[in-house]
Amino acid sequence: MQKCGKCDTSFSWKKIIKSFFWSSDKPFHCDNCEMQHRISIIGRFAFVALTLGPFMGFSVFLAPFDNSFLNLLVGFLIMQIGFMMTPFFVKYEANMRD
């Protein structure tokens, strides 16, 4: 799991997931040392790869069901699973300028 760039405190899964719901551009702060963190460029790619990637792959390219609604529904469920995994892969950088 991602750690604080300054004090090495691990960020909780919940804290990272929460940060996505506000805005991916909104930085968040370490609970321990208040250091501000931003999602890195690679983190953004990882986020898209884990959410949109599996969804597009399943619903658009694989599309195993005759019913397009079912393809989208299952693709959406896979996207949810990918989303739940993002805190393990998305990287944050400490904002040392502040």
Ligand SMILES: [Zn+2]
């Ligand atoms: Zn910290």
